[in-house]
Amino acid sequence: MSTERDPQLMALFAEAETELDDPGFRHELMQSIGKERRKTLIVWTAFVAVALVCVVLFAAPFVAAAEMATALLPSSLVSIEADWLQQLLAPVNSIAAAIAIGFLTLRKLYRRLFR
Amino acid sequence: MLVSLSRTGNRDAFSELVARRQTWVRNLMRRCSGDAALADDLSQQVFMQAWRSMRQLQDAARFAAWLKQIAINIWLQHKRRNDPLRAANQHIESDSSHREQPAIAMDLDRALGALADDARLCIVLSYHERMTHAEIETLTGMPLGTIKSHIRRGTKRLQEELSEYADISEEPR
Numbered sequence: 001m002s003t004e005r006d007p008q009l010m011a012l013f014a015e016a017e018t019e020l021d022d023p024g025f026r027h028e029l030m031q032s033i034g035k036e037r038r039k040t041l042i043v044w045t046a047f048v049a050v051a052l053v054c055v056v057l058f059a060a061p062f063v064a065a066a067e068m069a070t071a072l073l074p075s076s077l078v079s080i081e082a083d084w085l086q087q088l089l090a091p092v093n094s095i096a097a098a099i100a101i102g103f104l105t106l107r108k109l110y111r112r113l114f115r
Numbered sequence: 116m117l118v119s120l121s122r123t124g125n126r127d128a129f130s131e132l133v134a135r136r137q138t139w140v141r142n143l144m145r146r147c148s149g150d151a152a153l154a155d156d157l158s159q160q161v162f163m164q165a166w167r168s169m170r171q172l173q174d175a176a177r178f179a180a181w182l183k184q185i186a187i188n189i190w191l192q193h194k195r196r197n198d199p200l201r202a203a204n205q206h207i208e209s210d211s212s213h214r215e216q217p218a219i220a221m222d223l224d225r226a227l228g229a230l231a232d233d234a235r236l237c238i239v240l241s242y243h244e245r246m247t248h249a250e251i252e253t254l255t256g257m258p259l260g261t262i263k264s265h266i267r268r269g270t271k272r273l274q275e276e277l278s279e280y281a282d283i284s285e286e287p288r
Contacts (some may be wrong), residue, residue, distance in 0.1 A: 005242060006270050013242045015147070016220035020141045025155060026133050029162050030126065036163070112203055 073099075121166075127219065131228035133162055136179075140186055147190050148225035157193060175231070183244065187236075187254055188227045194232055203251045219280065226276035230269050233257065237265040 073096035080086045080093070091097060117135075120128035140161055144154035164185050173179055225237050234254065238245045248266070252259050 005245075006274060008281060009242055009270060009273055009277070012219065012223055012277060016146075016217070016223045017140075017142050018145075018217060019218055020138045023134075025137055025141070025158070029133055029159050030130050032159065032163060033126065033129075033166055047144065083139060 118169075119170070119180045122169045122172060122175070124169075126229075128164055132178075136182060137162075140153050140182065143186055143219070143239070143243060144181075144190065145224065146227060146243050147236060151226045158188055160189050164189060164226050184254060185238075190236070191255070222277060228270060228277060231265075233261070234265040234269045238269040239279075241266050243275070 002110060027048065074090075074094050076086070076090075076093050078093055080089065086093075092101070117128045117132050121132055137158065141154055141158045144157045144161070145151055148154045148157065161182070165182055169187070172178065217218060227238065229230055239259070240251045240254065241248075246254070248259055248262050251257070251262050255262075259263075
């Protein structure tokens with residue numbers, strides 16, 4: 001591809017080029033980089049502190065909720081008297097299975113309708 | 116070597132890179148903006164962005180091209196953010212910052228300032244960066260025909276505005 005340029009303008013642009021190597025610019029930039037690094041450190045420290053406080057505050061309720069979910073999710077939806085059948089259908093006959101199947105169905109439906 | 120060291124977070128290496136590239140980036144920004152103070156602010160942003168993204172640079176040999184891409188993106192973002200009125204005010208306020216530049220640079224920036232933003236960018240990339248039309252197309256995302264037209268008209272306009280310097284290419288350096 002040809003890119004013709006006016007030689008006089010080329011010369012003008014070259015002539016207008018100024019040597020700009022003052023240390024002030026670099027010094028200011030490196031100071032800004034240092035400030036940004038300190039700011040990032042402060043933000044992360046604050047985040048970790050807040051996360052730790054949350055862990056301390058919500059540890060007990062979280063454990064209780066997890067225990068409740070662990071107890072509730074494997075419960076059978078339909079009671080089956082025959083033990084062997086109960087064992088066989090356990091993967092689909094539970095609250096956890098119902099939630100999982102519901103989620104997968106909704107996702108498939110969403111993909112079919114909107115993609 | 117400096118680029119590789121900078122990618123590992125070495126600030127001294129990056130500082131040296133800045134020392135070597137600042138003239139080029141600041142001149143590019145001066146030609147784009149026509150305002151020395153604004154150009155330096157934008158150049159600071161360019162290097163800050165480069166520092167933050169150093170780890171994303173895959174090939175150290177492509178540092179110059181990568182930095183140029185960042186510089187143009189920063190300039191385009193600046194143009195999108197600033198409405199013409201605010202830009203005009205900034206231009207007036209920072210008129211004093213021109214004084215540190217040689218007369219030829221001031222006249223060139225004044226002539227470039229008469230062009231529309233896109234045309235000015237195309238002209239700067241073509242004449243200052245010596246990029247081909249195809250390279251400008253890749254860098255700015257403007258259609259090739261528009262770029263050619265901007266450069267053709269912009270060149271004509273600059274020739275008229277800077278006719279007093281017509282003999283500069285014939286002068287010995």
